[in-house]
Amino acid sequence: MAEITLRRPGTGPGRLRSAGTELLERLHASGRRARALWTGFSWPATAAVLTGLIALLVLIGWASGSDVLRTPIQGWAAMTPNAAVGMLLCAASLWLLRRPAISRRQLVLGRGLAVLAIVIGACTLIEILYTVDMHVDGLLLGAGAAAGRPARMAPSVAAALVLMGLALLLLDTETVGHRWPAEFLAIAVLLMAVPRLVGYAYAVVPRVADPRAMGPYDTLALILLATGLLASRTDRGMVCILASHSEGGRMARQLVPAALVVPLVLGALAVAAAASGLISPLYAAPMAVSGVIICFVGLGLVAAWQARHAELRRESTTQRLQAQHDATRALIESTTVAEASPRFLQSIGESLAWDVALLWQVNREAGVLECAYTWQRGGGDGDLAGVEQAARRMRLAPGVDLPGLVWTTGQPAWVPDLQRSPSLRGATAATAGLRSGFAFPIRYGPEVRGVIELFGRHARDPDREALAIAPILGRQIGEALERKRAEERLRASEDRFRAVAESAIDALVTVDGSDRISYLNAAAERMFGYRAADIAGSRLSLLLPGIGAVDERLVGRTVEQRARRFDGSELPVELSAARWTTAEGVYSTAIIRDVSARKQAEEQLRLARDAAEASSHELEAFSYSVSHDLRTPVRSIDGFSQALLEDFGDRLGDEGKENILRVRRAAQRMSQLIDDLLELSRTSRTQLHHQEVDLSAMAAEVVDELRAAQPGRQVEVVIAGRVMAWGDARLLRVVLQNLLDNAWKYTGRQPEARIELGELPGTSPSVYFVRDNGVGFDVAFAQRLFEPFQRLHDSDDYPGSGVGLALVQRIVSRHGGRIWAESTLGQGATFYFSLPRPEAAP
Amino acid sequence: MTDRLLLLVEDNRDDEALVLRALRKGELSPRVVVAHDGVEALKYLLPSSAAEERIAPLPHLVLLDMNLPRMSGLEVLRRLRADERTRRLPVVMLTSSREERDVAQSYDLGATSYVRKPIGSEEFAEVIRQVALYWLSLNEVQPRTLQAS
Numbered sequence: 002m003a004e005i006t007l008r009r010p011g012t013g014p015g016r017l018r019s020a021g022t023e024l025l026e027r028l029h030a031s032g033r034r035a036r037a038l039w040t041g042f043s044w045p046a047t048a049a050v051l052t053g054l055i056a057l058l059v060l061i062g063w064a065s066g067s068d069v070l071r072t073p074i075q076g077w078a079a080m081t082p083n084a085a086v087g088m089l090l091c092a093a094s095l096w097l098l099r100r101p102a103i104s105r106r107q108l109v110l111g112r113g114l115a116v117l118a119i120v121i122g123a124c125t126l127i128e129i130l131y132t133v134d135m136h137v138d139g140l141l142l143g144a145g146a147a148a149g150r151p152a153r154m155a156p157s158v159a160a161a162l163v164l165m166g167l168a169l170l171l172l173d174t175e176t177v178g179h180r181w182p183a184e185f186l187a188i189a190v191l192l193m194a195v196p197r198l199v200g201y202a203y204a205v206v207p208r209v210a211d212p213r214a215m216g217p218y219d220t221l222a223l224i225l226l227a228t229g230l231l232a233s234r235t236d237r238g239m240v241c242i243l244a245s246h247s248e249g250g251r252m253a254r255q256l257v258p259a260a261l262v263v264p265l266v267l268g269a270l271a272v273a274a275a276a277s278g279l280i281s282p283l284y285a286a287p288m289a290v291s292g293v294i295i296c297f298v299g300l301g302l303v304a305a306w307q308a309r310h311a312e313l314r315r316e317s318t319t320q321r322l323q324a325q326h327d328a329t330r331a332l333i334e335s336t337t338v339a340e341a342s343p344r345f346l347q348s349i350g351e352s353l354a355w356d357v358a359l360l361w362q363v364n365r366e367a368g369v370l371e372c373a374y375t376w377q378r379g380g381g382d383g384d385l386a387g388v389e390q391a392a393r394r395m396r397l398a399p400g401v402d403l404p405g406l407v408w409t410t411g412q413p414a415w416v417p418d419l420q421r422s423p424s425l426r427g428a429t430a431a432t433a434g435l436r437s438g439f440a441f442p443i444r445y446g447p448e449v450r451g452v453i454e455l456f457g458r459h460a461r462d463p464d465r466e467a468l469a470i471a472p473i474l475g476r477q478i479g480e481a482l483e484r485k486r487a488e489e490r491l492r493a494s495e496d497r498f499r500a501v502a503e504s505a506i507d508a509l510v511t512v513d514g515s516d517r518i519s520y521l522n523a524a525a526e527r528m529f530g531y532r533a534a535d536i537a538g539s540r541l542s543l544l545l546p547g548i549g550a551v552d553e554r555l556v557g558r559t560v561e562q563r564a565r566r567f568d569g570s571e572l573p574v575e576l577s578a579a580r581w582t583t584a585e586g587v588y589s590t591a592i593i594r595d596v597s598a599r600k601q602a603e604e605q606l607r608l609a610r611d612a613a614e615a616s617s618h619e620l621e622a623f624s625y626s627v628s629h630d631l632r633t634p635v636r637s638i639d640g641f642s643q644a645l646l647e648d649f650g651d652r653l654g655d656e657g658k659e660n661i662l663r664v665r666r667a668a669q670r671m672s673q674l675i676d677d678l679l680e681l682s683r684t685s686r687t688q689l690h691h692q693e694v695d696l697s698a699m700a701a702e703v704v705d706e707l708r709a710a711q712p713g714r715q716v717e718v719v720i721a722g723r724v725m726a727w728g729d730a731r732l733l734r735v736v737l738q739n740l741l742d743n744a745w746k747y748t749g750r751q752p753e754a755r756i757e758l759g760e761l762p763g764t765s766p767s768v769y770f771v772r773d774n775g776v777g778f779d780v781a782f783a784q785r786l787f788e789p790f791q792r793l794h795d796s797d798d799y800p801g802s803g804v805g806l807a808l809v810q811r812i813v814s815r816h817g818g819r820i821w822a823e824s825t826l827g828q829g830a831t832f833y834f835s836l837p838r839p840e841a842a843p
Numbered sequence: 844m845t846d847r848l849l850l851l852v853e854d855n856r857d858d859e860a861l862v863l864r865a866l867r868k869g870e871l872s873p874r875v876v877v878a879h880d881g882v883e884a885l886k887y888l889l890p891s892s893a894a895e896e897r898i899a900p901l902p903h904l905v906l907l908d909m910n911l912p913r914m915s916g917l918e919v920l921r922r923l924r925a926d927e928r929t930r931r932l933p934v935v936m937l938t939s940s941r942e943e944r945d946v947a948q949s950y951d952l953g954a955t956s957y958v959r960k961p962i963g964s965e966e967f968a969e970v971i972r973q974v975a976l977y978w979l980s981l982n983e984v985q986p987r988t989l990q991a992s
Contacts, residue, residue: 636939636961
């Protein structure tokens with residue numbers, strides 16, 4: 002039963018089966034013990050010894066000439082010396098052969114003795130049948146023969162001796178159809194001897210010595226030998242039912258001896274009573290039969306009661322096994338510990354007939370037991386709810402209370418009556434009407450992981466079977482819970498992985514050891530246009546034509562590849578891989594990133610850069626040719642105008658000379674314009690070389706040059722001390738030159754001209770300014786100031802190309818700064834410019 | 844001064860006229876040979892066969908414009924410096940360009956001097972006068988032949 006249940010395919014992982022096997026072994030062990038009791042008594046040996054003793058007794062009697070020892074009752078047929086020898090031989094043979102596995106020497110000797118017994122019996126039979134004297138009878142004791150006593154054994158004894166010898170000889174011989182001849186031979190001997198025994202018991206056998214009758218010693222010896230022989234091989238034939246461990250065997254062992262003994266005894270008693278005159282001989286038979294009927298009805302009832310009892314016991318065993326099975330199934334079928342625990346508590350509680358079941362778990366950090374799950378018969382709202390609630394609030398130290406005790410000892414504990422053991426939470430339980438308790442440990446390996454505690458409403462004596470099953474159940478539950486927890490952990494990590502994988506922007510494709518696709522995440526499905534289910538099992542090269550196999554070369558690095566979508570279109574991807582090994586083999590995950598957007602951007606950037614380079618080259622070529630070719634005609638205009646003045650000046654007259662001079666001035670302005678334009682262009686292109694620049698010193702130099710160019714002007718110049726800036730010295734000089742030149746120029750009509758250079762305090766980035774009190778400009782035009790060739794003043798009054806401020810603005814903005822101007826017409830102007838410093842610069 | 848020979852390589856006829864005028868005005872009267880492009884200048888300076896053997900001797904000074912048809916001034920300079928006969932010939936680059944790149948390249952190729960043509964006619968005349976004066980009279984003339992070096 003246990004085996005069938007537990008080995009049902011699919012229900013049991015190995016551990017469960019091993020626990021079931023353990024249970025079976027326990028049952029088998031108890032069966033072995035029962036059989037040992039039966040065979041340890043060893044009827045064959047006993048029978049052999051008793052037979053040997055009888056034969057020896059008889060022989061001694063013959064040897065000493067004493068009649069006393071030859072027969073149990075004087076006047077009854079004695080055992081002949083030859084028969085005694087034959088019996089002795091058979092007894093010795095039975096002793097040697099009583100066990101199936103014996104040495105070859107023992108076997109040969111035992112069979113040899115049996116053959117001798119057959120020879121003695123057979124010779125006697127031949128003498129009787131053919132009326133010859135082979136002198137077998139006097140073989141041993143001639144004296145006995147001389148004494149006039151018939152020393153020839155009875156023919157029935159001789160025949161029985163032959164049969165017995167044959168039975169011993171063929172003890173382990175099996176015929177076709179799995180029959181054992183020895184068994185039949187022994188039964189034949191019994192059929193010959195038993196009636197004789199009954200006869201003796203009923204005293205119907207003539208008491209005078211009948212030479213052809215089987216004597217009582219012969220009868221006894223033959224019955225002993227035959228039963229001993231049958232008992233020596235209990236594992237086969239008809240005997241095995243008697244010896245079997247089954248209920249039937251037990252019943253047979255009870256009924257068969259009774260069937261032999263009861264009628265015999267009752268019959269003998271009735272005969273004896275009649276003979277002695279106690280009852281009328283007429284009543285003897287009815288009385289004996291009545292006794293037999295009563296006895297057998299009684300025996301039948303006893304047997305039936307025993308069978309019923311055995312059945313009940315088997316039912317309860319089945320129930321317990323069912324409990325175990327249900328508990329295990331609850332554990333296996335549930336996904337989580339939280340789901341499994343109430344279910345197996347219920348299974349255990351119901352099948353073992355308890356009313357409350359509590360699961361205590363060991364909290365290792367705190368070193369206490371905590372009640373994690375509860376169950377009670379009839380649901381949680383019954384009158385036992387208080388016990389559950391109280392338990393859930395408790396934290397038990399080792400050794401405290403029933404669970405603590407079980408935790409400490411690691412052994413199941415049974416409390417038959419809680420009222421007598423108040424220390425074991427009797428108080429709580431008793432108020433709730435609970436009387437008995439049982440607790441057993443939940444183990445994982447040697448460690449106690451928890452305790453299952455059960456309470457019942459009635460006092461209850463320890464149940465041996467429950468106590469025996471508890472450690473097994475505890476281990477099963479412990480292992481299953483641990484496995485469940487491991488599964489939960491695995492599932493959690495799988496869920497985590499899946500969540501990460503599914504929400505990943507990169508495509509993830511997992512392949513097995515033979516590069517067959519086993520997993521695609523959502524991003525991969527989107528990227529390739531396949532559904533994971535459709536592509537599983539395909540080769541990776543379907544997606545990545547350039548990749549034959551995910552090998553070591555791909556692990557831990559990034560390679561660029563072309564990937565192919567479902568519709569055949571291709572896209573550029575970046576690919577890297579991870580590899581791991583499981584029990585099922587090597588797996589790899591390719592991490593694939595769509596880089597088409599990046600590729601496109603790169604391409605655009607490249608085109609833009611090329612275009613910029615091309616235009617920069619064009620610009621360079623343009624300014625180059627400007628610097629060469631634009632200048633040349635200007636030079637010609639000026640040069641030949643000059644030649645005209647020198648060579649033909651006297652012929653031109655004053656107006657002609659003035660016109661020529663205008664041509665020359667225009668040519669020179671043109672030349673200046675060209676130079677300024679080139680400077681502007683060069684400023685945009687040249688590399689900046691940043692350094693710390695002393696603007697104060699630089700401004701002073703510029704002002705010196707201005708003063709030198711126009712020594713007649715009186716201008717008050719105020720330069721703040723140590724105005725420092727971070728930038729390209731050459732370009733910053735161009736800035737100061739232009740700004741100071743402007744200031745100088747536009748204060749030209751101011752009687753008390755004043756120019757100031759400084760830095761605004763507390764500004765970041767630093768803001769510098771150049772202020773003058775010149776003509777200023779209209780703020781409405783402030784924005785146009787910095788556009789090339791824009792002029793706010795008449796060029797005759799204030800000559801200039803209009804490029805200067807454009808140049809200044811370009812330089813400032815190349816430094817990452819800003820330039821602006823403030824002015825009130827007629828009251829001067831202030832130009833501000835900012836120059837940021839990098840973080841690391843001093 | 845008349846025994847001095849000057850080779851002017853200039854494609855612009857205006858500039859040619861202005862240079863000649865400046866020399867004249869500066870009262871310098873060297874013999875002047877004018878080549879109007881790079882190829883012509885090379886043909887004069889480095890005749891490739893006996894048949895083309897120069898009629899005139901090597902000049903004492905070459906005024907070389909940069910922008911020339913057929914072969915640029917820089918290329919002419921490179922070839923002159925690559926040839927033993929003209930390796931030491933004084934070549935003054937005379938050009939409108941102010942580009943740093945042009946100046947640097949000229950010196951790298953072995954220009955003797957680099958002079959920018961000013962726009963103003965007085966300055967132009969003055970520059971030409973000074974260059975000619977310096978290279979044709981003040982400067983010690985270099986040995987003509989290899990054997991003399």
